[in-house]
Amino acid sequence: MGNEILIKVENLSKSFGDNEVLSNVNMQIEKGEVIAIIGPSGCGKSTFIRTLNQLEEATSGAIYVDGEDITAKGVDINDVRRRVGMVFQHFNLFPHLTIKKNLTLAPVKLGIMSESEADAKAVELLERVGLSDKADAYPDSLSGGQKQRIAIARTLAMNPEVILFDEPTSALDPEMVGEVLSLMKELADDGMTMVVVTHEMGFAKEVADRVMFFDEKGIKEEGTPAEIFNFPQSQRLKDFLSKVL
Amino acid sequence: MKKKLSLLLLGLTAALFIGCGNKAESTGKQVKTIDDLEGARIGVQLGTIGDIYASDYEGDKAGTTIDRYNKITDAVQALKQDKVDCVIVDEQPAIATTKDEPSLVILDEPFALEEYAICIAKDNEELLDSVNGALAELKEEGVIEQIIENYIGDETKGTCPYVTPEGTEYPNGTLVVATNVAFPPYEYYEDATPVGIDMEIIKAIGDKLGMDVQIEDIEFDSIINAVDSHKADVGIAGMTMTEERLKSINFSDPYTTSKQVIISRDPEKSGEGIGFVENFKRCFITDGRYKYMLKGLVNTLIIALCAVLAGMFIGFIVAIIRVTHDKTGSLTVLNSICKVYLTIIRGTPMMIQLLIIYYVVFKAVVVPKVIVSIIAFAINSGAYVAEIMRGGIMSVDGGQMEAGRSLGLSYKQTMVSIVLPQAIKTVLPSLLNEFISLIKETSICGYIGLIDLTRGGDIIRSITYEAFMPLIAVAFIYLAIVQLLTIGVGKLEKNLRKSEK
Numbered sequence: 007m008g009n010e011i012l013i014k015v016e017n018l019s020k021s022f023g024d025n026e027v028l029s030n031v032n033m034q035i036e037k038g039e040v041i042a043i044i045g046p047s048g049c050g051k052s053t054f055i056r057t058l059n060q061l062e063e064a065t066s067g068a069i070y071v072d073g074e075d076i077t078a079k080g081v082d083i084n085d086v087r088r089r090v091g092m093v094f095q096h097f098n099l100f101p102h103l104t105i106k107k108n109l110t111l112a113p114v115k116l117g118i119m120s121e122s123e124a125d126a127k128a129v130e131l132l133e134r135v136g137l138s139d140k141a142d143a144y145p146d147s148l149s150g151g152q153k154q155r156i157a158i159a160r161t162l163a164m165n166p167e168v169i170l171f172d173e174p175t176s177a178l179d180p181e182m183v184g185e186v187l188s189l190m191k192e193l194a195d196d197g198m199t200m201v202v203v204t205h206e207m208g209f210a211k212e213v214a215d216r217v218m219f220f221d222e223k224g225i226k227e228e229g230t231p232a233e234i235f236n237f238p239q240s241q242r243l244k245d246f247l248s249k250v251l
Numbered sequence: 252m253k254k255k256l257s258l259l260l261l262g263l264t265a266a267l268f269i270g271c272g273n274k275a276e277s278t279g280k281q282v283k284t285i286d287d288l289e290g291a292r293i294g295v296q297l298g299t300i301g302d303i304y305a306s307d308y309e310g311d312k313a314g315t316t317i318d319r320y321n322k323i324t325d326a327v328q329a330l331k332q333d334k335v336d337c338v339i340v341d342e343q344p345a346i347a348t349t350k351d352e353p354s355l356v357i358l359d360e361p362f363a364l365e366e367y368a369i370c371i372a373k374d375n376e377e378l379l380d381s382v383n384g385a386l387a388e389l390k391e392e393g394v395i396e397q398i399i400e401n402y403i404g405d406e407t408k409g410t411c412p413y414v415t416p417e418g419t420e421y422p423n424g425t426l427v428v429a430t431n432v433a434f435p436p437y438e439y440y441e442d443a444t445p446v447g448i449d450m451e452i453i454k455a456i457g458d459k460l461g462m463d464v465q466i467e468d469i470e471f472d473s474i475i476n477a478v479d480s481h482k483a484d485v486g487i488a489g490m491t492m493t494e495e496r497l498k499s500i501n502f503s504d505p506y507t508t509s510k511q512v513i514i515s516r517d518p519e520k521s522g523e524g525i526g527f528v529e530n531f532k533r534c535f536i537t538d539g540r541y542k543y544m545l546k547g548l549v550n551t552l553i554i555a556l557c558a559v560l561a562g563m564f565i566g567f568i569v570a571i572i573r574v575t576h577d578k579t580g581s582l583t584v585l586n587s588i589c590k591v592y593l594t595i596i597r598g599t600p601m602m603i604q605l606l607i608i609y610y611v612v613f614k615a616v617v618v619p620k621v622i623v624s625i626i627a628f629a630i631n632s633g634a635y636v637a638e639i640m641r642g643g644i645m646s647v648d649g650g651q652m653e654a655g656r657s658l659g660l661s662y663k664q665t666m667v668s669i670v671l672p673q674a675i676k677t678v679l680p681s682l683l684n685e686f687i688s689l690i691k692e693t694s695i696c697g698y699i700g701l702i703d704l705t706r707g708g709d710i711i712r713s714i715t716y717e718a719f720m721p722l723i724a725v726a727f728i729y730l731a732i733v734q735l736l737t738i739g740v741g742k743l744e745k746n747l748r749k750s751e752k
Contacts, residue, residue, distance in 0.1 A: 053548055061656065061657060063654055084660070084661050087656065087657055087658065087659040088658070088659035091657070091658075092657040094650060094657075098651060098655070099654075100651035100655075100673075101673065102672045102673050111658075111668060112658035112659060115668060116659055116664075161658075162658065164658060168275070179407055
């Protein structure tokens with residue numbers, strides 16, 4: 007594992023009006039790392055991951071991506087987002103476009119690839135996620151699991167440096183969770199940097215390099231999967247694990 | 252199902268057409284002398300001298316009521332149908348409109364005497380002097396008398412039309428003339444051209460002044476406004492000088508005298524109308540009268556189509572500004588402007604907006620009426636489209652915007668490529684409704700003197716004094732356009748939906 011730091015978060019706080027959700031969060035992510043973020047509902051873990059590409063603006067603190075503070079004024083946030091991909095709980099595929107168009111829209115619109123390059127890339131990615139036959143279908147004809155695999159492929163089409171997963175399996179029927187997790191595992195094995203907010207403790211245990219337990223507006227405990235799951239320190243984490251495991 | 256509906260509609264229309272000839276029994280008061288006016292239902296043309304005289308009776312103890320119509324032919328039609336008991340109107344139009352109506356009589360006793368004059372804006376003394384000079388010369392030369400005799404008097408009628416003197420040139424530009432071409436024999440249509448005593452007199456004046464005459468056909472009660480606001484240089488429409496009118500306008504010397512008379516129903520004679528086929532011929536075939544409606548239809552379609560497209564454009568922009576403000580808090584100033592625009596346009600009647608744009612906004616500029624109408628309707632439609640579009644954009648899941656932005660697309664790119672296409676699909680039925688009401692609303696274009704479909708039918712009505720046939724035909728054409736549009740958009744919607752499955 008390399009030591010190059012991809013994302014660094016310093017004293018990050020986030021409030022919605024008077025309601026503080028995150029308070030002084032500090033962490034960093036190295037290139038190629040897979041971070042799993044676990045914790046009870048409402049602990050701010052989704053808000054945290056959304057600040058990493060500024061879908062939520064930080065109230066205070068700094069977030070460095072490749073050494074650049076993306077919370078600073080005058081930052082081309084669109085340029086940052088091209089490098090920081092995101093996969094949503096509810097997929098958010100574009101229902102009016104074919105699957106292939108879902109994949110090629112952004113790279114072509116942003117002038118990163120020509121139409122034919124993007125098409126070739128889409129074909130390659132669809133093969134990778136095992137949905138080549140769906141290229142000309144529309145999202146509404148897909149199952150939940152297929153939709154999420156397409157959403158991952160759509161993110162990959164931008165060649166991101168890191169992908170943020172915001173509860174990617176929470177909206178899926180149980181029998182479809184496996185296909186998405188195994189795709190994510192493949193990505194991890196290929197060396198993709200990933201930050202995953204998840205309730206799948208099995209995935210966190212098996213795939214993550216580090217696990218962060220979020221509670222009470224920040225990171226309560228962090229460590230390797232073995233440390234977190236086998237030797238939890240705080241009472242909150244012990245309670246949490248006893249409920250989910 | 253659709254076929255059945257069409258058949259039903261067809262049947263209804265046919266029933267209406269056949270119903271044209273039917274007559275109701277008279278129930279109102281019989282007006283035989285001027286004294287009978289008290290307690291009667293009096294019909295007049297809005298803003299005419301007849302209106303002013305009749306207004307003296309309004310609200311008296313006997314319960315006299317006044318019905319004011321836009322056209323004298325409408326008032327006569329109402330009299331025939333027993334909606335009023337008598338009509339007060341200038342003598343010559345009374346003769347012309349009752350000529351083919353055996354059931355109507357003109358009372359021998361004249362109601363009042365009066366003189367007709369040309370109206371000119373108060374601040375245009377120079378033109379007033381020129382017109383008076385020309386009138387004096389024309390009277391001297393006997394031209395005025397000749398013109399009047401060409402239209403009145405059984406022996407002279409049609410024998411001595413005014414002819415522009417040879418070698419007349421028009422170095423002094425155009426004389427724009429406001430009139431209401433539904434007042435025979437002073438002004439009426441013949442082969443789609445306004446003709447009549449007033450038309451020839453003003454032409455003769457124009458020739459004297461070296462000015463080319465351009466006729467603007469507008470509502471009678473708008474003529475003074477049009478002249479006052481310099482939309483027209485002069486107004487000539489069998490108009491009598493009154494104190495009230497003198498407050499806002501100047502009058503030339505009178506060019507002829509007339510009297511107000513009372514038209515009443517003749518209880519002795521029945522008003523049996525002519526047959527359906529003959530009626531149809533008279534309304535549409537004779538003299539190629541269908542051309543009025545055809546011309547109007549073309550204008551209606553042009554206005555509706557252009558206004559729809561421009562309205563969509565305005566609506567899109569406004570909706571996007573509003574949504575962007577709601578979502579990001581930026582564009583505060585533009586958003587406030589949009590809010591004012593929406594409040595004003597949605598809070599005032601379309602007709603008032605059209606009149607304001609024509610008479611106030613474009614007061615000093617000469618813009619073709621079709622363009623004025625397109626602008627007015629586009630501005631109006633834009634406000635409604637904006638709110639429809641805003642609703643559509645709001646209905647698109649917020650995750651769509653987030654997904655687009657998370658891929659690095661800008662707000663604008665996401666809006667255009669991802670949110671708007673979905674929003675449009677959602678709002679297509681509402682947009683269609685808006686367009687349908689816009690097409691129907693263009694029927695008020697006649698108020699600025701533009702010949703649209705409705706006005707085309709009105710002209711036929713003013714020529715034939717036949718209300719039902721032109722009105723039903725106009726209604727039928729609107730219905731047909733709306734139906735075609737409904738079917739077209741239905742198919743488009745189906746295609747759009749299919750593409751997603």
